[in-house]
Every structure is written in structure tokens, then in C-alpha cells.
Amino acid sequence: xxxxxxxxxxxxxxxxxxxxxxxxxxxxxxxxxxxxxxxxxxxxxxxxxxxxxxxxxxxxxxxxxxxxxxxxxxxxxxxxxxxxxxxxxxxxxxxxxxxxxxxxxxxxxxxxxxxxxxxxxxxxxxxxxxxxxxxxxxxxxxxxxxxxxxxxxxxxxxxxxxxxxxxxxxxxxxxxxxxxxxxxxxxxxxxxxxxxxxxxxxxxxxxxxxxxxxxxxxxxxxxxxxxxxxxxxxxxxxxxxxxxxxxxxxxxxxxxxxxxxxxxxxxxxxxxxxxxxxxxxxxxxxxxxxxxxxxxxxxxxxxxxxxxxxxxxxxxxxxxxxxxxxxxxxxxxxxxxxxxxxxxxxxxxxxxxxxxxxxxxxxxxxxxxxxxxxxxxxxxxxxxxxxxxxxxxxxxxxxxxxxxxxxxxxxxxxxxxxxxxxxxxxxxxxxxxxxx
Amino acid sequence: xxxxxxxxxxxxxxxxxxxxxxxxxxxxxxxxxxxxxxxxxxxxxxxxxxxxxxxxxxxxxxxxxxxxxxxxxxxxxxxxxxxxxxxxxxxxxxxxxxxxxxxxxxxxxxxxxxxxxxxxxxxxxxxxxxxxxxxxxxxxxxxxxxxxxxxxxxxxxxxxxxxxxxxxxxxxxxxxxxxxxxxxxxxxxxxxxxxxxxxxxxxxxxxxxxxxxxxxxxxxxxxxxxxxxxxxxxxxxxxxxxxxxxxxxxxxxxxxxxxxxxxxxxxxxxxxxxxxxxxxxxxxxxxxxxxxx
Numbered sequence: 001x002x003x004x005x006x007x008x009x010x011x012x013x014x015x016x017x018x019x020x021x022x023x024x025x026x027x028x029x030x031x032x033x034x035x036x037x038x039x040x041x042x043x044x045x046x047x048x049x050x051x052x053x054x055x056x057x058x059x060x061x062x063x064x065x066x067x068x069x070x071x072x073x074x075x076x077x078x079x080x081x082x083x084x085x086x087x088x089x090x091x092x093x094x095x096x097x098x099x100x101x102x103x104x105x106x107x108x109x110x111x112x113x114x115x116x117x118x119x120x121x122x123x124x125x126x127x128x129x130x131x132x133x134x135x136x137x138x139x140x141x142x143x144x145x146x147x148x149x150x151x152x153x154x155x156x157x158x159x160x161x162x163x164x165x166x167x168x169x170x171x172x173x174x175x176x177x178x179x180x181x182x183x184x185x186x187x188x189x190x191x192x193x194x195x196x197x198x199x200x201x202x203x204x205x206x207x208x209x210x211x212x213x214x215x216x217x218x219x220x221x222x223x224x225x226x227x228x229x230x231x232x233x234x235x236x237x238x239x240x241x242x243x244x245x246x247x248x249x250x251x252x253x254x255x256x257x258x259x260x261x262x263x264x265x266x267x268x269x270x271x272x273x274x275x276x277x278x279x280x281x282x283x284x285x286x287x288x289x290x291x292x293x294x295x296x297x298x299x300x301x302x303x304x305x306x307x308x309x310x311x312x313x314x315x316x317x318x319x320x321x322x323x324x325x326x327x328x329x330x331x332x333x334x335x336x337x338x339x340x341x342x343x344x345x346x347x348x349x350x351x352x353x354x355x356x357x358x359x360x361x362x363x364x365x366x367x368x369x370x371x372x373x374x375x376x377x378x379x380x381x382x383x384x385x386x387x388x389x390x391x392x393x394x395x396x397x398x399x400x401x402x403x404x405x406x407x408x409x410x411x412x413x414x415x416x417x418x419x420x421x422x423x424x425x426x427x428x429x430x431x432x433x434x435x436x
Numbered sequence: 437x438x439x440x441x442x443x444x445x446x447x448x449x450x451x452x453x454x455x456x457x458x459x460x461x462x463x464x465x466x467x468x469x470x471x472x473x474x475x476x477x478x479x480x481x482x483x484x485x486x487x488x489x490x491x492x493x494x495x496x497x498x499x500x501x502x503x504x505x506x507x508x509x510x511x512x513x514x515x516x517x518x519x520x521x522x523x524x525x526x527x528x529x530x531x532x533x534x535x536x537x538x539x540x541x542x543x544x545x546x547x548x549x550x551x552x553x554x555x556x557x558x559x560x561x562x563x564x565x566x567x568x569x570x571x572x573x574x575x576x577x578x579x580x581x582x583x584x585x586x587x588x589x590x591x592x593x594x595x596x597x598x599x600x601x602x603x604x605x606x607x608x609x610x611x612x613x614x615x616x617x618x619x620x621x622x623x624x625x626x627x628x629x630x631x632x633x634x635x636x637x638x639x640x641x642x643x644x645x646x647x648x649x650x651x652x653x654x655x656x657x658x659x660x661x662x663x664x665x666x667x668x669x670x671x672x673x674x675x676x677x678x679x680x681x682x683x684x685x686x687x688x689x690x691x692x693x694x695x696x697x698x699x700x701x702x703x704x705x706x707x708x709x710x711x712x713x714x715x716x717x718x719x720x721x722x723x724x725x726x727x728x729x
Contacts, residue, residue: 068696072481072482076483093481097480097481097482099484100482100484185568247587248568250674393694394691394697397690400676404587408589408677410678423500426500430697430699434479
């Protein structure tokens with residue numbers, strides 16, 4: 001009996017060894033659960049079934065921060081995966097980790113893979129390329145902020161649901177009308193720093209930080225206390241005071257209030273689409289993010305949030321070949337178009353956007369192309385290419401704190417933004433030191 | 437009066453304490469040493485390079501007025517958590533001690549919250565106090581009180597204190613109840629016969645006899661409030677609004693594990709280590725004197 005078991009075990013081991021020899025395994029660590037996790041698993045299965053040389057093992061490692069931490073800890077222990085998903089805020093950290101990451105353009109060139117960085121949408125590509133246009137990580141899930149509108153709430157307040165909400169001036173008038181009609185939550189937001197400072201800066205073509213928002217060097221300083229940003233935060237602060245803007249928290253807590261029908265307007269990522277579509281029991285639509293009329297250069301383009309895939313150093317050439325093939329598969333128009341339609345994330349290549357249009361998705365789901373148009377309306381400038389700051393996560397934390405002081409009426413917009421700059425700059429100097 | 441067993445020679449006692457020493461060395465001295473070493477550098481997250489900065493991390497931290505403010509926040513938070521969790525636990529334990537019928541059920545129910553993980557407890561309280569859909573918020577609204585811990589600093593502090601103290605009440609309750617039951621009934625009965633009322637008996641007999649338990653719980657609860665509450669803070673407030681609930685250990689966690697600023701995080705844990713060490717020495721030197729074993 002015992003002998004039999006060990007023989008079986010031996011056979012099992014030999015068999016696994018055989019398959020392992022035939023197929024190169026590629027480890028891919030990501031941060032998606034729920035519906036997104038299922039969709040990633042589906043992509044991986046499709047890839048594994050499509051060829052027999054490589055097997056991709058996708059593993060969920062927690063949320064964005066936890067996944068990045070797991071990758072870092074694994075690298076320190078020499079056990080890093082081939083592919084690591086890192087959120088946009090971690091981009092500068094990864095870029096400066098020379099010796100830990102292998103740039104995607106190198107992976108592709110070494111593997112002799114057919115890869116064209118220009119196939120990607122400019123504003124998406126820009127976030128993850130060097131100043132020279134070389135792609136460092138592969139954009140994966142990218143979204144951009146838009147304005148979600150509860151049409152029923154507007155009608156109930158006696159406002160035409162098709163009313164013009166393209167500028168903050170118009171939004172202000174609508175908020176007044178909603179408040180007058182006794183509405184409890186005219187406007188709420190998710191991700192306040194990303195939407196109301198980072199994107200507001202890019203959208204009005206003003207810098208968020210010096211040195212081209214950090215793209216040109218780590219000796220960058222925050223510039224988020226400029227007149228455009230201050231004016232915007234001041235207006236938001238006034239709306240908060242008047243009960244027209246309801247603050248619900250630092251992350252996307254406001255989503256529950258909007259989906260529940262409680263809030264009329266909601267600034268949130270375009271990727272909020274899946275959740276809103278599933279839960280909202282009212283008529284909603286998507287509008288472009290509003291801008292301040294009269295600011296020169298506005299509306300420029302908005303910038304992205306989301307994650308990209310980084311290839312880690314220290315793997316075999318064979319594995320890198322597989323990685324190149326897998327990354328090419330992920331950015332193919334079919335895979336991307338499906339991902340875009342299922343999730344509301346942006347199609348990261350122009351081909352995927354075209355394919356989605358040809359498939360008639362935008363006609364059937366009006367408004368789903370708003371984000372794409374908003375991102376691609378203009379060629380990105382130095383102010384709207386993206387933001388690349390070290391310690392960005394901590395800086396966002398500081399911004400959250402300072403904005404809360406404005407919403408609570410403890411500080412003026414100018415005081416809060418000046419203080420955010422001062423505190424953020426101290427962190428940037430520390431990062432500069434560590435990146436030396 | 438001291439009853440001490442003394443060993444002759446050096447080897448036997450060393451051998452006997454060796455396992456304890458080994459555990460302390462591996463799980464305390466080594467990591468603490470690492471923390472002190474790392475606090476002198478600004479390392480990059482991947483461990484590829486380290487910049488020697490000497491005491492630069494400490495200078496940076498102590499010159500930051502927001503960091504200094506979090507000492508006060510931590511003190512307020514720790515005192516509140518300790519007082520609330522011990523006060524409520526003592527009250528409940530005294531009541532449970534007097535129960536005759538159904539005391540088993542009562543005790544079991546009171547012990548349950550201890551089994552709830554801090555982060556889960558955080559989520560539970562967060563749901564109840566959610567500013568828009570929370571049950572408690574709704575009732576408070578009926579009473580005309582507008583609860584908004586997302587922007588109101590005092591309410592946020594109150595909420596994290598309740599959520600942190602809640603699970604702790606069970607733990608403290610167990611110890612207090614055991615302590616109460618160890619007090620000889622004859623002493624209390626004698627006092628009762630002499631005409632001492634409940635409150636007098638409690639103040640002059642029960643509480644002093646309970647002091648070893650109280651002292652132990654005081655030390656343990658303060659350490660808990662200092663070190664183990666970041667899960668609750670992380671889920672409920674993330675340290676906000678503004679910096680109202682950013683306690684020292686939460687900052688260690690978020691700077692180190694969320695933001696990868698390892699040098700600063702290491703320096704902060706060294707500072708925390710010094711504070712808690714000093715606090716514990718203080719407690720043993722000054723408060724323990726008042727404890728009757």
C-alpha cells in the first residue's frame with residue numbers, strides 16, 4: 001500500500017516535471033478581485049490555450065499597494081515574478097529601480113517581438129515612457145475621470161437632464177438649482193487629488209509639478225498651488241460650505257451614494273461604469289469632466305489612472321520571450337476591445353478603440369466613448385502627459401489632508417495648497433536623495 | 437521576606453534561561469537592531485542602494501510639525517482607548533460577578549467581540565456610523581445630530597476609539613472577572629456586616645485587591661493602543677480627517693508599507709520603541725509601587 005502511494009507520487013512528480021520542461025512558466029502578480037479578477041483570469045486562460053510554449057500563472061496579491069509590496073519583498077528575497085502590476089502612483093518608484101525592472105521596450109527588442117509603442121493612445125503611452133519615447137512598462141488598465149449624471153435627479157429638481165454641464169460655471173448654476181430644489185447631495189467625488197488637482201491641472205494645461213510634472217528629472221517641486229488650481233479648490237470649498245458638494249471620503253466612497261441615487265452629480269473614473277451600470281436604478285449618463293471657461297488652453301486632455309505591467313529583472317531569456325508574447329497578446333485589439341467594453345477602462349490602443357466602434361458598442365451604450373474622446377482630443381503637452389513623482393502615494397495623502405481642511409472650512413484654498421506644496425516638496429527632496 | 441531561589445554556578449542558570457534569551461534575541465533584538473540600523477539610511481524600496489544619512493531621518497521627522505502633532509494625537513487616543521476599554525470592562529465585570537442566574541451566557545456574550553479581528557471590527561463600526569447610510573447616523577439624525585466623522589475631527593477620534601476599545605473590553609472583562617472572583621468572599625462579607633455599603637466596599641476592599649490585575653491590564657492596554665490599532669484606523673479613517681487620527685504606529689505602517697519610505701518608517705519605529713520602553717519603565721517604577729500583591 002505504502003509502496004503504491006509512493007510510486008504514484010513519483011509518477012505525479014515526473015509528470016509535472018515533464019510538463020514544466022515542455023512549457024515555460026511565467027508568473028504574473030496582479031491586484032484584481034471580483035469581476036476584474038475574473039476577467040484577468042479569462043485573458044490568461046485564453047492566452048494559455050492559444051499556444052503550448054508558455055504557461056502564465058496569474059496570482060492575486062491584494063490591492064495595489066499590497067501587490068507592489070509583495071513584488072518588492074519578493075525581489076529582495078530573489079523570488080520575484082516575471083510580471084508585476086503596479087499602479088500609476090508607483091511609476092516613479094519602479095522607474096528608479098534600475099536593476100530590479102527590465103524595461104518593456106528591451107524585453108520586446110531582446111525577444112525580437114513585433115512591438116510598436118506608437119500603437120498606444122498618446123496620453124496612455126506618455127505616462128509610461130521615457131522622455132525619449134521608450135516604453136518602460138505596458139499600460140494595462142487605464143481610466144480617466146468623467147462626470148457621471150443622475151438624469152432622474154435633475155428632472156425631479158426641474159432641470160433639463162440634457163442641460164449643458166461642460167464647464168464648472170454651468171455645473172455651478174446646476175448645483176444652485178439642485179440646492180434650491182432641496183436636493184441633499186448635488187455633487188460628490190471620488191479620488192479628490194487625482195480628479196480635482198492632478199487632472200484639473202492637466203486639463204487646464206498648467207503644471208502640477210515643475211520639471212514637466214517630474215518627467216524631466218527628480219529635482220521637481222510641486223506647482224499645484226497655482227491660480228487655476230486655487231480657484232478650483234476655492235469654488236469647491238464654497239460649494240462644500242453651502243452643502244452643494246458633499247465630501248464622502250478619500251477613496252471612492254462617494255460611489256455608493258451616487259449608485260444609490262442619492263447624489264446627482266459625481267466626478268469619478270470612467271472605470272466606475274461597470275458598477276454604476278450594474279447597480280443604478282435610475283437613468284444616468286456620462287459627460288466629459290467640466291473645465292473652467294476662460295482659462296487659456298482648456299480643455300486640454302485629462303490624464304490617466306490605473307496600473308501598468310512591469311517586467312522584473314533576473315529571469316531566463318526563455319521566460320522573457322514568453323513575457324513578450326503574453327504582453328503582445330494583452331495589447332492586441334481584440335483583447336483590449338473586450339476589456340474596454342467589459343470594464344469601462346480605456347482602450348489603450350487606437351486599434352482597440354476603432355474595433356470597439358466597428359462592433360457598434362458606442363452606439364448601443366451612448367456615452368462610453370466620452371472618456372476616450374476626452375483623452376485623445378488634443379496631443380498631450382508637457383503639462384498633460386502625466387505625473388511622475390517619487391513618494392507620490394504620501395504626497396496624495398498630504399493633499400487629502402489639506403483638502404479636508406478646505407472642505408471643513410478650517411483653511412482657505414490658498415493656505416491649504418501652499419501647505420501641501422511645502423510638505424510635498426520635503427518628500428520629493430527625500431526621494432531625490434534615495435534615487436541618487 | 438523575599439523568596440528567591442538562587443542557583444550556584446553559572447552554567448545551569450544560563451542553560452535554563454537560554455530558550456527565553458534565544459527567543460528574545462531572534463524576535464526582538466535582531467529586528468530592533470535592524471530597525472535602528474535602517475533608520476540611519478534612506479534606502480530605495482528594492483534594497484538596491486542605501487544612502488547613509490546619519491540622524492537625517494530623525495531630524496526630518498522631528499522638524500515636521502505634523503509628525504510632532506501626532507504625538508499628542510497618540511497620547512489622547514491611547515488614554516481614551518485604555519480608559520474606555522478598562523472602565524467599561526470593570527463595570528461589566530462587577531455586574532457579572534454579582535449575577536447568579538445566567539451568568540454563563542452573559543459572560544460568553546461579552547467575550548465574543550474579542551474574536552473579531554481589528555480590521556473587521558473597523559468595518560462593522562464604519563458601517564454603523566457611515567455618514568450617509570449608517571444606522572447610528574440615521575438615529576442621531578432623528579435626534580437632530582448631524583454625524584460626519586469624514587470631516588469632523590472629534591467625531592473621527594471618537595469613532596476610532598470606540599472601535600479600538602470595543603474588542604478590548606472582552607479581554608479586560610475576562611481578567612477583571614477572574615480577579616474579582618479571586619477576592620475572598622469572607623472579607624467582603626465581613627465588611628458588609630460592619631455596615632459598609634457596596635460603593636465603600638468596592639473603593640476600600642475590592643479595588644485595592646484588584647490592583648495587580650488593573651496594573652497588568654493598564655500596561656497591556658497601553659501597548660495595545662500604541663501598536664495594534666492601525667488596522668482599525670486604516671479601515672475607518674486612514675488617519676484623517678486632516679491628521680486627526682494619525683497615531684504614530686499608523687504613520688509607521690503607512691509610510692513603510694504603503695509608501696515604501698523605509699528610512700523614515702524605521703526611524704519612526706525606533707522613536708516608538710523608545711517611547712513605549714520609557715512608558716513601561718515609568719509604569720513599573722511608579723505605578724507598581726501602589727499595587728498590592
